[in-house]
Amino acid sequence: MSDDTLFAEVLDPGNRADPYPIYARFRRNPVTRQRDGAYVVSTHAAIRSLIFDPRLSSQDLPPSRRPRTGNPLRDWILNPIKNRVANGHRPLIFRDPPDHDTLRGFVMKEFTIHRVNGLHQRVVSHVDKLIEACRGRDKVCLVEDLSYPLPVAIICELLGVPEKDEPQFHDWATRLATALEPDARRDEDTRRVTVTTFDAIAAYMRGLIREKRRHPADDMLSGLARRGTPDQPAMGDVDLISTAVLLLVAGHETTVNLITNGMLTLLRHPDELARLKADPERAPQLIEELLRFEPPVHFRTRKALGEIEIAGTTIPKGAPVILLFAAGNRDPERFTDPDRFDPDRDDVQHFGFGGGLHYCVGAPLARIEAEIALVRLCQRLRQPSLLADPPPYRPGASLRGPQNLGIRIAGIV
Amino acid sequence: MRVVVDLNRCQGYAQCCYAAPEAFELRGHEILFYDPAPPEEARPRIERARLACPVRAISVEPAALAGEDAP
Numbered sequence: 001m002s003d004d005t006l007f008a009e010v011l012d013p014g015n016r017a018d019p020y021p022i023y024a025r026f027r028r029n030p031v032t033r034q035r036d037g038a039y040v041v042s043t044h045a046a047i048r049s050l051i052f053d054p055r056l057s058s059q060d061l062p063p064s065r066r067p068r069t070g071n072p073l074r075d076w077i078l079n080p081i082k083n084r085v086a087n088g089h090r091p092l093i094f095r096d097p098p099d100h101d102t103l104r105g106f107v108m109k110e111f112t113i114h115r116v117n118g119l120h121q122r123v124v125s126h127v128d129k130l131i132e133a134c135r136g137r138d139k140v141c142l143v144e145d146l147s148y149p150l151p152v153a154i155i156c157e158l159l160g161v162p163e164k165d166e167p168q169f170h171d172w173a174t175r176l177a178t179a180l181e182p183d184a185r186r187d188e189d190t191r192r193v194t195v196t197t198f199d200a201i202a203a204y205m206r207g208l209i210r211e212k213r214r215h216p217a218d219d220m221l222s223g224l225a226r227r228g229t230p231d232q233p234a235m236g237d238v239d240l241i242s243t244a245v246l247l248l249v250a251g252h253e254t255t256v257n258l259i260t261n262g263m264l265t266l267l268r269h270p271d272e273l274a275r276l277k278a279d280p281e282r283a284p285q286l287i288e289e290l291l292r293f294e295p296p297v298h299f300r301t302r303k304a305l306g307e308i309e310i311a312g313t314t315i316p317k318g319a320p321v322i323l324l325f326a327a328g329n330r331d332p333e334r335f336t337d338p339d340r341f342d343p344d345r346d347d348v349q350h351f352g353f354g355g356g357l358h359y360c361v362g363a364p365l366a367r368i369e370a371e372i373a374l375v376r377l378c379q380r381l382r383q384p385s386l387l388a389d390p391p392p393y394r395p396g397a398s399l400r401g402p403q404n405l406g407i408r409i410a411g412i413v
Numbered sequence: 414m415r416v417v418v419d420l421n422r423c424q425g426y427a428q429c430c431y432a433a434p435e436a437f438e439l440r441g442h443e444i445l446f447y448d449p450a451p452p453e454e455a456r457p458r459i460e461r462a463r464l465a466c467p468v469r470a471i472s473v474e475p476a477a478l479a480g481e482d483a484p
Binding site: 052117364 | 460465
């Protein structure tokens with residue numbers, strides 16, 4: 001396959017278990033044009049120079065389009081208005097400055113150091129409870145037993161979303177995360193489902209926000225939903241809903257990959273598993289290497305607002321740009337022996353949480369969750385070993401991780 | 414222990430402030446204040462801060478190197 005259709009191979013589910021050889025082919029050129037007009041950026045240096053470039057826009061979502069209902073009032077009046085509102089109120093991940101910075105400022109004000117670090121003990125007790133529930137079994141299904149329920153419980157607690165409602169929005173969250181994938185964004189049917197899904201989850205959030213305003217609690221959503229005053233402006237209602245949905249979905253669909261990829265990598269490197277078990281202080285460094293080696297998000301897309309000269313290529317105005325973070329993370333120009341998992345390497349400057357203005361808001365929380373989960377799993381699972389290698393993968397090429405991870409165990413400590 | 418932050422590299426990602434709030438504080442959007450000689454008991458958190466920095470701007474040196482009394 002020639003280089004101008006190489007990205008199709010990244011999207012091919014058959015390559016999900018090991019996309020890294022494809023990334024190596026991309027890296028032969030820092031920027032590779034695809035036949036459909038998209039530009040793939042794959043080297044560490046090129047990605048690093050573009051993540052702060054204001055000529056790259058994150059406002060690259062296709063316009064919102066609600067499905068036909070047959071009801072003329074809806075089809076010709078209500079839904080076009082709703083589409084316009086939705087197009088003007090994207091969540092901050094799809095916004096540029098200055099709007100992005102204002103919205104992110106509101107979020108950061110609530111994502112306080114005190115609130116995030118205060119979750120530490122809750123994460124420990126959740127992890128122990130989830131591991132304890134596996135007692136008496138000879139097999140752990142890591143995604144359903146721990147990697148998925150843990151971040152969900154924690155994001156619900158942080159936002160103030162009742163965890164009992166989770167079964168309701170579980171499918172919504174999965175569908176909205178799927179909608180970020182490039183092939184889903186091109187597909188008309190998927191886009192219609194996305195809009196309907198967003199309407200459903202937005203209706204749920206609207207109700208919850210009303211409730212928070214009546215009875216404010218000590219959670220992020222109550223803080224974000226605070227009414228503005230002239231001195232202390234607050235988020236508008238539409239932005240509030242899209243932000244709440246973004247945080248909920250991000251909390252659902254990313255940390256799950258970090259924890260599962262982490263355990264998969266440790267089981268493939270039993271010496272590292274043993275070292276972590278003996279010395280949990282190794283965890284922070286191991287997790288940074290993990291974010292380089294098997295990041296939870298492999299790429300993000302942008303749009304060129306103007307012509308961009310980079311590494312001998314001119315990206316034309318309006319072209320989609322794919323920042324292939326996971327390829328930059330394994331660039332031999334930047335890292336010695338990049339395909340080796342080596343927690344002892346000292347210079348792990350990775351794109352595991354992206355970079356620039358859109359650097360993952362939840363990074364500090366993800367680090368806490370991954371560290372506690374991986375350390376406790378190593379300490380408490382007796383003689384863990386993989387039941388299948390490679391494991392089956394979820395469909396996403398960007399939000400990439402195992403569908404499930406079967407681990408044989410000899411018991412729980 | 415002596416902490417040095419390369420403020421030319423620092424981009425205000427604030428990851429150090431979460432990892433070791435007693436030693437790092439971001440004021441406004443990008444002005445980082447930090448304690449260049451934090452107490453020894455903060456070491457595990459300082460180490461987390463160093464590792465979490467997306468631009469690797471933090472370095473930790475033994476106090477002796479900087480001409481200070483060893484802890």
